[in-house]
Amino acid sequence: MIDVLFVEDEVKLATIVTESLQTLHFRVRHCTNGGRAWHSFLLSKPDIVVLDVMMPEIDGYTLASKIREHDSTIPMIFLTARTGMEDVLKGFRSGGNDYLKKPFNIDELIARMESLLRLSNRYNPGEQLTIGNYLLDNIKHTLHIGDRCIQLSYRESELLKRLYEHRNNVIHRQEILFEFWSNDRFFSGRSLDVFISRLRKYLRDDPNIKIINVRGVGYKMLVS
Numbered sequence: 001m002i003d004v005l006f007v008e009d010e011v012k013l014a015t016i017v018t019e020s021l022q023t024l025h026f027r028v029r030h031c032t033n034g035g036r037a038w039h040s041f042l043l044s045k046p047d048i049v050v051l052d053v054m055m056p057e058i059d060g061y062t063l064a065s066k067i068r069e070h071d072s073t074i075p076m077i078f079l080t081a082r083t084g085m086e087d088v089l090k091g092f093r094s095g096g097n098d099y100l101k102k103p104f105n106i107d108e109l110i111a112r113m114e115s116l117l118r119l120s121n122r123y124n125p126g127e128q129l130t131i132g133n134y135l136l137d138n139i140k141h142t143l144h145i146g147d148r149c150i151q152l153s154y155r156e157s158e159l160l161k162r163l164y165e166h167r168n169n170v171i172h173r174q175e176i177l178f179e180f181w182s183n184d185r186f187f188s189g190r191s192l193d194v195f196i197s198r199l200r201k202y203l204r205d206d207p208n209i210k211i212i213n214v215r216g217v218g219y220k221m222l223v224s
Contacts, residue, residue, distance in 0.1 A: 002025075002026050002027065002047045002048065002117065003026075003027045003029070003044070003046040003047045003048075004021060004026050004027065004028045004029065004046055004047065004048055004049075004050060004113075005029050005031070005037060005040060005041060005046035005048070005049045005050070005051075006018060006021070006028050006029065006030045006031070006049075006050045006051075007030075007031050007032075007033075007034065007037040007049070007050070007051035007052060007055060007060070007063065008030070008032070008050075008051070008052045008055075008079065009032045009033060009052060009054075009055050009056060010052070011032075013102075014030055014032070016106065017050075017106065017109070018030050020106045020110070021110070023179070023180060023181070024110065024154060024155065024158065024180075025158060029046065032055075032056075033055050033056040033057045033058070034051075034055045034056070034057050034058025034059060034060065034062065034063040035056070035057035035058050036057075037051065037055075037058075037063055038058060038063060038066060038067075041067055041070075042070075045071060045074070046074070047074075047075075047117065048074065048075045048076070048077070048113055048116060048117060049064075049067060049074060049075070049076040049077070050076075050077045050079060050109070050113070051063060051064065051076065051077070051078060051079065052078075052079055052080055053078060053080040053082050053087070053091070054080070054081075054082070060078060060080070060091075060094075061090055061091065061094040062094075064076055064078070064091070064094040064095040064096055065094045065095055067095065068094070068095030073120055074120070075097050075098075075113075075116035075117060075119075075120050076095060076096045076097055076098075077096065077097065077098040077099070077100060077109070077112060077113065077116065078091045078096045078098070078099045078100065079100050079102060079104065079109070080099070080100075080101065080102060081101070081102040083101045097116055098112050098116060100112060110154065114141075114154060118139070118140065129161060129164055131160070131164050131203075131209065131223065132203075132206040132208050132209040132223055133145050133146075133205070133206045133208075134203065134206060134209070136157065136160060136161065136164070138157050138158075138161055141153065141154055141156070141157040143157075143160070143202055145205055145206065148205075150202050152202075155180060155195065156195060156198060156199065156202075158180070159176070159180060159195055159199065160199055160202075162176070162179075163199070163211060163219065163221040164221060164223070166220075166221065167221045167222070167223045168220065168221070168222060168223065169220065170214050170217055170218050170219070170220045171218050171219055171220070172217060172218040173192070173217065173218040173219065174218075175218070176192060176218065176219070177192060180192070196211060196219060199211060208223065208224045209221070209222070209223055210222045
């Protein structure tokens with residue numbers, strides 16, 4: 001599980017980002033000021049840092065510089081309403097790898113985080129699963145069969161992994177919804193149906209793998 005140090009003093013925004021990341025199985029340590037974030041970093045180094053600029057005690061630029069002195073490779077993303085070119089340049093000069101301007105789309109933040117994590121090789125190793133004739137690479141979020149490579153989204157990859165972990169057993173629909181789409185039950189239910197349909201399409205080249213509906217309960221991945 002990826003450990004995220006998230007530094008943001010806006011409570012509403014912090015709650016939205018934290019819950020969204022946790023839904024996707026990131027472990028989030030949220031700090032509301034730079035001083036606490038620095039202490040948290042020293043206690044246990046995260047895999048990635050996401051930080052605001054304007055914060056109490058220690059501002060984001062100073063915090064990023066201190067972190068960079070201790071770790072030359074850790075990815076850092078600034079989230080800030082300060083959009084001037086001087087601010088952007090200052091963010092990069094202080095050690096940041098990316099600079100996302102507020103307001104931002106949470107999916108864009110997650111995509112940028114994943115990109116930086118892949119480049120820094122901070123995904124945990126050993127995340128390859130053989131599923132019938134397929135090979136799932138849960139680091140790169142790819143599904144391989146023969147000479148074909150299917151690029152999955154992060155959520156598709158995690159959902160496929162979860163179904164495989166429960167293979168030949170029913171996994172309850174509500175359990176999946178709570179774990180992957182905790183914020184909106186109506187739209188999340190529709191999204192789950194779409195994701196299951198996509199996974200069936202990806203897996204259709206192996207007749208020994210099926211994802212079936214268990215009416216009124218959930219889904220079962222059959223692997224023979």
